[in-house]
């Protein structure tokens with residue numbers, strides 16, 4: 001078995017030797033990397049002045065080498081803030097109106113991918129398996145192939161893939177597809193994303209369908225498949241059980257007194273539907289006055305990508321909206337919305353999910369949404385809370401016990417909150433058990449193993465020469 005080489009924009013390097021990795025993806029990939037030995041390569045998150053970043057830094061942890069490269073300030077601006085987060089992110093989240101195309105940013109995106117390839121290629125051994133993550137690094141396989149790298153390379157897209165007309169509106173869509181065709185396997189979060197991708201190839205007439213998810217594009221053969229990401233379900237459930245005794249969680253519980261807690265946890269991102277959610281909560285309070293002073297809605301929203309103008313605007317809008325609703329609906333002894341604009345540790349989040357009666361996860365569009373899965377994993381089996389989930393989150397394709405909503409429908413979401421709060425214990429248990437069973441089976445290790453098996457099997461099939469009548 002070859003080593004595993006993981007490449008992602010951000011690398012979750014453990015702060016100190018022996019520290020547990022931060023999140024589900026890190027847990028799963030660290031486990032696979034420790035088992036096989038390997039490299040986790042990516043951006044250090046730092047920018048350095050000058051025209052060329054200094055050589056990459058290496059950090060060894062057991063069988064894993066973390067290899068981190070700085071980028072120049074121009075690289076960060078053009079590649080990360082510019083093309084990745086102002087073109088690909090809005091396009092993939094169906095927000096054509098927010099995409100800002102620029103040749104400079106596009107050039108920066110391809111330049112950083114080339115830099116990654118040049119810094120990674122000397123570290124690759126012939127039987128290594130490479131696994132590239134997310135929209136920041138679509139052209140990486142092409143750049144590596146240009147340098148003669150013939151290894152098996154898989155790609156997983158963590159965000160949605162929109163319908164063909166949305167993708168085709170992006171001026172450089174052909175280059176992006178050409179980049180993808182150099183991977184052996186392209187993984188998507190849901191069947192909808194895969195259908196959209198296959199639909200785009202068919203509509204543009206640029207790839208031949210070979211069956212069983214395989215395609216041929218200008219002589220390149222690749223497979224596209226669904227591999228929805230999971231969480232570390234069992235350990236997250238255990239963490240939640242312990243976390244209710246955590247002093248921060250206890251204080252939060254005491255401070256809401258006997259009110260029911262409704263919780264939302266999202267990066268501050270326009271894709272998460274935060275203003276629409278706050279509006280729906282207000283509508284709920286107006287439509288169901290019996291709940292006044294009986295509920296507290298806690299929204300935890302760490303800042304994200306603040307250098308991107310759309311995110312800065314969003315930050316103001318969400319804060320103003322929460323303030324407006326509190327001003328309009330609050331009383332001397334009740335603040336309906338608690339808005340926390342900073343990051344909260346996962347061990348505390350786990351406890352907060354568990355003491356909440358309702359999890360509100362209502363993105364306008366989301367690749368998967370791990371918060372939805374964590375909320376379910378954290379519940380008390382004897383008295384579980386209810387997940388109110390947007391039909392436009394990838395998680396909605398898997399969690400059929402959630403109360404599904406259309407986040408654009410304010411009244412519908414308001415009614416769903418009321419329904420969740422009044423649901424019988426029996427119905428809550430049944431819904432929760434179905435979702436928990438699914439999450440226990442489809443956890444993040446399952447995701448990791450399934451993707452890597454699919455990748456290696458596809459490569460083996462590719463290696464078998466196709467026997468035609470003429471050559472037989």
Ligand SMILES: O=P(O)(O)OC[C@H]1O[C@H](O[C@H]2O[C@H](CO)[C@@H](O)[C@H](O)[C@H]2O)[C@H](O)[C@@H](O)[C@@H]1O
Nearest residue numbers: 009010134158159229304305366367368369370
């Ligand atoms: O690295 P940042 O720019 O700070 O952004 C954080 C991450 O956001 C995105 O997450 C996505 O992946 C999740 C796991 O598969 C999925 O549940 C979620 O729906 C996606 O939005 C992004 O894709 C990551 O690369 C970023 O690191």
Ligand SMILES: O=c1ccn([C@@H]2O[C@H](COP(=O)(O)OP(=O)(O)O)[C@@H](O)[C@H]2O)c(=O)[nH]1
Nearest residue numbers: 023265267302342343344345346369370371
């Ligand atoms: O204050 C916070 C907010 C979020 N998260 C974690 O960040 C991840 C968010 O992932 P999700 O898929 O929901 O959305 P993304 O931010 O990746 O788009 C989840 O694991 C959360 O537990 C966290 O640790 N602290």
